[in-house]
Amino acid sequence: MLNCEYNNYYSAGNCRSCYEKASKTEKELKGKIEELTRVNDELKREINELKSIVNFLSFWDPIDSPPHNDHLSTDGYFTDVVLVVVDMDSGKPVANTVHVPANKALLASRSPVFKAMLETEMEESLSDTIKLSDVSHGALHAFVDFLYTAEATLDDDMACDLLVLANKYEVNHLKSYCETFLISKLNWESSLKNYSFAHQHNAETLLDAALSLILDNMDNLNESEEYLELVEKDTRLVVNIYEAYYSNT
């Protein structure tokens, strides 16, 4: 009887048993690799299919299409409504306002809030104009773009602006899209600001991510300026943090 390295010295196996054991393991592992490769290929096929569905379902976008006019005449795009930025107090269009053309059917399909506005006899449906306040032209363009194409180019500010609009007009897919971006940028320095922002605009996922980062850094909490601001501005939110901390410990 030989002691055998493959059997870890202490076994009574001989060279043949080593060999058999090693081959069996190797065979099993190779089988698993084959199976995983097959699944991978299937998943890739599914992704390609989904991409072509997305491509098919994506609307061309009346905003991107020249001629870019200040009124409804985006010929060939059958737009039947315009979005316009107004002053919150006066309700009048802001200076240098741009009218963003769109389709009622599309807006209503993407946002239950637009749907309600447009299908009832409200000002919006009668005038074929939807007024928005507290939004930059850039954000309004990006917002309508996203409704047509499910795509947006984000930076921190744009992600926040679009999240606010997504929450207001109940476009859940856009809200998740912005939250995912903001979470990817989250760090200790930005966590309190994001926590407060997420709370204000009902962004649960961002709220949880920011809170979890805050709880991991409780020692630094009351040294930060944002903390002092938050105590002033929204004491209840600070209490929420401490409650979460003590229920975790």
Place this chain on the structure above:
Amino acid sequence: MLNCEYNNYYSAGNCRSCYEKASKTEKELKGKIEELTRVNDELKREINELKSIVNFLSFWDPIDSPPHNDHLSTDGYFTDVVLVVVDMDSGKPVANTVHVPANKALLASRSPVFKAMLETEMEESLSDTIKLSDVSHGALHAFVDFLYTAEATLDDDMACDLLVLANKYEVNHLKSYCETFLISKLNWESSLKNYSFAHQHNAETLLDAALSLILDNMDNLNESEEYLELVEKDTRLVVNIYEAYYSNT
């Protein structure tokens, strides 16, 4: 020196070298499995993301929504055009015709043919009615459904009907969708019929698949009824088969 099973009898390895070799292989294979599993998880995440994009981009469908009227009033769906089946010769609506409501913007976005119809001053754009002939009500409903949702329930007949419409109105995604279905059902008995059908409606992928099946069964070719029919009906297509056969041999 020991001969060792793991080294296939003939090597001069000893038990330690067996063990080391086996461990190295095992480690490499396990690493590969880990990597593949990681890729799998990423692909699954991507699929989930794409599915939520598809869900977001998918339109609600004015056809499916009650009340189902014979005219444009599908309130809340902002339809602005109807599709109607007409008799090819008289151009008049067929008996018991159903008016299928839709949105010009959506039709134009999905089909360059509809777009051209609707944006020029043709009968369709003036009357807000698009007339189709040579199509069943069921197929027309399924066609418009697909334009809204990228989904259709297919059987052999429906796949053929929709492929014809997809080719006529240049809806490429629907054409591939039907071709994939028809190819999955393809067998030797149906190959000549599909070959001829695919040729008639410019379905390249189905044509290639059917031809390849025919070429694999050349011995049975001229015994089949479909072959005799094809010789009568479309001799040029039969020549194509023989040309492909001889260029392959």
